[in-house]
Amino acid sequence: MDFKSFLIGFLICLCMMLLTGFGGSSSTGRYQLSNDNASRIVIDTTTGIIKRIQLNKEFNDLK
Numbered sequence: 001m002d003f004k005s006f007l008i009g010f011l012i013c014l015c016m017m018l019l020t021g022f023g024g025s026s027s028t029g030r031y032q033l034s035n036d037n038a039s040r041i042v043i044d045t046t047t048g049i050i051k052r053i054q055l056n057k058e059f060n061d062l063k
Contacts, residue, residue: 034041040053 030044030046032043032045034043038054042051042053043049044051
């Protein structure tokens with residue numbers, strides 16, 4: 001393998017690693033889930049909004 005091909009491959013890999021790191025804010029870990037006997041609770045840790053999901057019912061805001 002010649003040096004030019006190696007350099008081009010290295011620069012392409014470097015650019016791909018840098019571009020994947022600049023994805024902005026990640027939503028990983030944004031939601032916390034909790035189980036109850038009759039419902040599921042979803043907490044949005046960014047906004048602080050808490051939703052309760054009851055079986056066969058729509059979303060309800062918790063106060």
